[in-house]
Amino acid sequence: MSRPTPQPLVVSLRRASDVTLPVQLATQVRDLLRRGTLPAGSRLPSSRTLAAELGVARVVVEQSYDQLQAEGWTQSRRGAGTFVTDAGVRRAAVAAPAARVTRRSDASRRLVSLDTGTPWQDPRADASWRRAWRTVALQRMPTGYPDAAGLPELREELAAYVGRRRGIACSANEILVTAGTTHAWSLVLDALPPGPVGLEDPGYRAAAAVATAAGRTLVDLPVDAEGIAVNALSGAPEDLRATYVTPAHQHPLGVTMSARRRMLLLAETARRQALVVEDDYDSEFRYDVAPLPALAALGLDRVAYLGTTSKIVQPGLRLGWLVSSAPLVADIIERRVRRHDHPSWPVQVAVLSLLREGHLDRLVRSARRVYAARSSLVTERLAGIGHPVDDVAGMYVTVRLSARQERSVVAAALRAGFVLPPLSASCRTAVRHGVVIGFGAVNEAQLRQVLDVIQAALRHA
Numbered sequence: 001m002s003r004p005t006p007q008p009l010v011v012s013l014r015r016a017s018d019v020t021l022p023v024q025l026a027t028q029v030r031d032l033l034r035r036g037t038l039p040a041g042s043r044l045p046s047s048r049t050l051a052a053e054l055g056v057a058r059v060v061v062e063q064s065y066d067q068l069q070a071e072g073w074t075q076s077r078r079g080a081g082t083f084v085t086d087a088g089v090r091r092a093a094v095a096a097p098a099a100r101v102t103r104r105s106d107a108s109r110r111l112v113s114l115d116t117g118t119p120w121q122d123p124r125a126d127a128s129w130r131r132a133w134r135t136v137a138l139q140r141m142p143t144g145y146p147d148a149a150g151l152p153e154l155r156e157e158l159a160a161y162v163g164r165r166r167g168i169a170c171s172a173n174e175i176l177v178t179a180g181t182t183h184a185w186s187l188v189l190d191a192l193p194p195g196p197v198g199l200e201d202p203g204y205r206a207a208a209a210v211a212t213a214a215g216r217t218l219v220d221l222p223v224d225a226e227g228i229a230v231n232a233l234s235g236a237p238e239d240l241r242a243t244y245v246t247p248a249h250q251h252p253l254g255v256t257m258s259a260r261r262r263m264l265l266l267a268e269t270a271r272r273q274a275l276v277v278e279d280d281y282d283s284e285f286r287y288d289v290a291p292l293p294a295l296a297a298l299g300l301d302r303v304a305y306l307g308t309t310s311k312i313v314q315p316g317l318r319l320g321w322l323v324s325s326a327p328l329v330a331d332i333i334e335r336r337v338r339r340h341d342h343p344s345w346p347v348q349v350a351v352l353s354l355l356r357e358g359h360l361d362r363l364v365r366s367a368r369r370v371y372a373a374r375s376s377l378v379t380e381r382l383a384g385i386g387h388p389v390d391d392v393a394g395m396y397v398t399v400r401l402s403a404r405q406e407r408s409v410v411a412a413a414l415r416a417g418f419v420l421p422p423l424s425a426s427c428r429t430a431v432r433h434g435v436v437i438g439f440g441a442v443n444e445a446q447l448r449q450v451l452d453v454i455q456a457a458l459r460h461a
């Protein structure tokens, strides 16, 4: 039977320490064993090899190995080497009852989040998901870095996808594969000349955080029932470089930008020779009418369109797409190459498989049915207590409340085990109050329960 290959040990010794080298080494190896980093049966490097790697005398390693053996962590077999025993496993088993108690009490305190970022997952999607990853596993291992723009086949598929779903006529060289919306926004910011950027207020907090981290000054633009108030742009600095908007389903107010506002925004942006950054978040999910075409469908010269798999498949994939004019896309690609910022190859191959199988389209269709039912449940209940909601779309409903109502509803939800985002948390200047009821991540029963809590809290308040 062949002997297992010795496992490398990641340890570092400090000569200028009061603790002797054998004790330092024994402590660090013991920690690795305790954490299970080296499973039972693993072979430790020979004392000669480890001493040479660490630049210490062989006796240092021998002394620490003797200590670990005396404690029962390892066992040396003459001529075969030093092996990890199952002491770690046994000790973990002894500690398990306490650990279980802690876990149970953690679970009883686990809160259910009604966030707007976690989508519903279709239980029937598992088979396609597994097929996609099998496709990845069957590929030959690629060499070198993948194309910084994204796999050419994926860009072709994405061009077809945004054409079919959002009416955007584009070719593969106007598409860039990204690691999601926020990553795409940081790429755009990097390519734009210095100057402030406009953002909706209230708006997507991560977009504001990304712009601030990129050193941009933020210009807060109010939002009303028609979307971003374009007339507020007239007071913005002339060197405003971009305006970040969520026209399909404004985050977090939930309004759709009117056709009139869209035209005004594009005209104002063209006058300033700036860019509209269209976060097409939630556009897939409209229930009453067909979604308005994307701003990018009206031309790519002044628009950078951002799409993501985060709301369709799941946010852990970290894959999105940026659609814009070929010169801007080419400029961003060059910058990415310089930074070694290449999209992940396996994730791209998996998403390509999902797209080719029609899985993304199917997911959108099934999620739309679920969200439509949940959204009408929420709106009916809110209307029943005097809080009608006009614009229904996407995976959340926002209800406007007074400051006192917001406080008591959020607190009552928390007492019942739900985290309900307050609207005021998304406001930077003019503060508005309410709650944002995200219904992607919860099940029907939880949704009904939280609606009961909201209803009771509002009656009480």
Ligand SMILES: Cc1ncc(COP(=O)(O)O)c(C=O)c1O
Pocket (backbone or CB within 6 Å): 116, 117, 118, 179, 180, 181, 182, 183, 204, 246, 251, 279, 281, 307, 308, 309, 310, 315, 320
């Ligand atoms: C307004 C908005 N846009 C986009 C996203 C998705 O971002 P990403 O693609 O980086 O996951 C979210 C997620 O919550 C969001 O709220």
